[in-house]
Amino acid sequence: MPSSWLILIVLALAVIGYVGGRQRALAGAGGDARRLHSLPSYYGTNVAMKVAVPALLMMALWLVLQPFAVEQMIRSDIAEEASRSDRATSLVMADVRRVANGLDVAVARGSMTFDEAETMRVETSDVRARLADAGVALGSDVTAQVLISAQDYRALSATAGTLRTVVVLALALAGLIYGIAESRKDFRARNTVEQGIRALLILAASIAILTTIGIVLSLVFNTIEFFRLYPASDFFFSTTWSPSFGGGSELGILPLLWGTLYISFIALLVAVPIGLFAAVYLSEYATRQVRAVAKPAIEILAGIPTIVYGLFALLTVGPLLMKVFGDGGIGIMPAGTAVMTAGLVMGIMLIPFVSSLSDDIINAVPQSLRDGSYGLGATQSETIKQVILPAALPGIVGAVLLAASRAIGETMIVVLGAGAAARISGNPFEAMTTVTAKIVSQLTGDADFASPEALVAFALGMTLFVLTLALNVFALYIVRKYREQYE
Template sequence: MPVFWLILIVLGIAAAGYIVGRAQAMRSAGGDLRKLHSLPGYYGWNTAIKVMIPAFALLCLWQMTYPVYTGNTVTGMIPETEIAEGSSLDLVLAEVRRTSDGLHAATASGQLAEALASDPDANPAVVTQALRDAGQIVTSDLDATVLNAAQEYRRLDERGALIRAVLVLLVAAGGLAWGVSDSDRDFRARNTVERAVRWLLIAAASIAILTTVGIVLSLIGNTWRFFQLYPASEFFGSLTWAPSFGGGSELGIWPLLWGTLYISLVALIVAVPVGLFAAIYLSEYAGPKMRAWAKPALEILAGIPTIVYGLFALLTVGPILFTAFGPDGAGWMQGGRAVMTAGIAMGIMLIPFVSSLSDDIINAVPQAMRDGSYGLGATKSETIKQVVLPAALPGIVGAILLAASRAIGETMIVVLGAGAAAKLSMNPFEAMTTVTAKIVSQLTGDNDFASPEALVAFALGMTLFVLTLALNVFALFIVRKYREQYE
């Protein structure tokens, strides 16, 4: 049974439990609400919660653990001698899963693969042709090892789906019986429901923390695998980025890191002054009518997809800069793709991040501070410069930090606007690339996932994570320093 239908069935049982639990509570009180400890709805929700929480908890646990079991079982069926040169166990397992899915789809479509999939001695070439006839993508003929492993994987998957459905439905039925048995007039249903809701809110609040921990652990694990294959001294010490999946790669991070910081710096030079001045105008000078349409119009920039900004950089910003600074102009620019091209387009994208947050922070400065400044004879511009902006500085630093983090993590604008050249250069009119762009390129295609050239993407991601974390710590230090001054 598919997970989607299983979830719908559990929700249906929970809805029925709500109705039955509420009715049972009313029956136990003889229809008199005054005899109930809690309102009737609490008894219904108590039953529904006891159906949903155990069932969904078991479903989540199953979805996390059973694939590990099937993967380990199938891995044991593939001897090392069957792994071709230039391949890896991960690639073979991916082929096994793809073949298993193909067998399932071919069976569902009524092709000959149904009979072949149940026959361990089936001819792999015949199976390959059957899968192709069913519309499945098979790049090469299957061998017996992959076919047997795919059949076992499919069998385990089907058996696991059946066991999962039975266990989850049994737990849901048990929760229904438990909740109905508790629906007595003296049962403290409200306390139980509120306690469950509190734990649900705690779990929701913990998702961000757990997600961050999971991201860090996944990065650390794969980064460690990379450094076991490629020396960390060369990764951090080399000034050359020249990956080669045939061997002999030079994977120095500094050209990528330099391109990331350089393009982000150009973007911030564009975004911070424009965004901050726009925020000052909207909060201090603009009237209600002007603010009512100017701020939403400015924030529209934040909703434009980054691929559109990339096309804007490629088709508009790049040609304009090339006309002014190319061979027919200043002679500094050799093509439309350059650091300036991506930086200007990215800076335009970051303007609403800076302006909107800075505007909210400036508006949060107490009016009493402005009135005190005016009372001492200061002009409006002097009040903004010497009172409002210093008081709002912690929030403005946070807005700039958010814009910087957004710039460091941008990919599409860089790919289309800055090119793919990994180099160390001070010329802003040369093509460069960033860490994020190379992460995408190293994980794109059918490359061996266990090779240093693919695993380097995780080392790059880990470096980017540490860099962003350092920026956050530095910004927090600045924020606390100025907050103590004005509180």
């Protein structure tokens, strides 16, 4: 049964449970809600929660674990095929999933029956033609063992799907029966519902935390595997980035780190002054009517997709800089893709981060500080320079460091605007690249995760994670240390 249908059935049972639990509680109280311990809606909500929550949680857990369990069951056959074809197990497994999906498409489009999809072999003369008619290309590298494994994959997935339907519906029906049975007039339904909602809130918070932990652990384990294959000293201290999937790679992070920090520095040179001046104007000088228009207009920049910024850098800013600094001008810029191109566009993207946060922080400065400064005879500009900005400085520093973290993690602007050259140079008009851009390039295509050339992406990601985490911790330290002076 499709997951969407199963969810609708569970929700329908929850609605039935809500109505049934509410009616049973009222019937037990002789139709008088005042004789109930809780409001009638609590009794219905209690039944609905007992129907929906366990069933949907089981379904979500099943959907997450089922692919891993199915792949583990056929991994031995895949390992034999991988050793025979001298390919990574993950790549063969990708072929198995692709063929299995192709068989499903062919059955759905009527190109073959379900039984044929389960029993056919690659050697059959019309198999490839019939799949091609359904828009599915097996490819010349698909062997008989891959096709057999794909059929096993489909069969196991279908069995697991049937079992999932039975378990989820059994949980929902059990919750319905149990919830209606306990809907008596003296049952503390309100307490149970509030405890259940509290548990759901804790679960939601735990999912966010566990997701973060899972991301970190996935980086850590793959980074450790990378350093087993490649020396850590060469990674951290080498000035050459020259990956080669055929072997003999030099994977030094320093050129990538230099490009990342250089582009981020130029972006902050653009974003911080403009964003801070805009925040001071909006909070201290602008009228209410101007502020109502100007602030949303600035914040629109934060909603523009980064790919659009990348195209803007590639098609507009790069050619414009070439006219001034390229062969038609000064002659120091060999191409439109350069550190300056990406830095300028990234700085424009970061303006609303600095502006909005700084504006909110400046507005949070107590009015009494302004009044005291004016009472001592200070002008508005003197008050801003000597009172308001020092009072808001911790928050402004935090906003700048947050913008720096955003700049360090940017990818699309760098890919389209800065080029792909991994070098250490002080010339901002040369092409360079960043850590994020190389993470994308190393994982593009059929990556063999047993090679250091693919695993280096996780080491790069871990380095980037530690760098941005350090910036965020430093920003938090600055804010907490100096905030007490003005509270």
